[in-house]
Amino acid sequence: MAEIIDKKETVSLEQLVVSQMWEMEALYNLLEKKGVITKNELLEEIQRIKKTKPER
Secondary structure, three states: OOOOOOHHHOOOHHHHHHHHHHHHHHHHHHHHHOOOOOHHHHHHHHHHHHHHOOOO
C-alpha cells in the first residue's frame, strides 16, 4: 500500500531539479579540485551520454 505523505514534506519539481543541480555541481567541483577529472573530460562525457541515451 502507498505511504501517505505529509504535504509539508513534499517539494515542487522545480525545487527537486534545483537541489539535484546543486548536488551535481558540488560533485563536479570536488572531482575537479581533487584532480580526478577535468572540466573538458566532464563535458565530453556528458556529450557522449547524450548521444547514446534517448531523450525521455
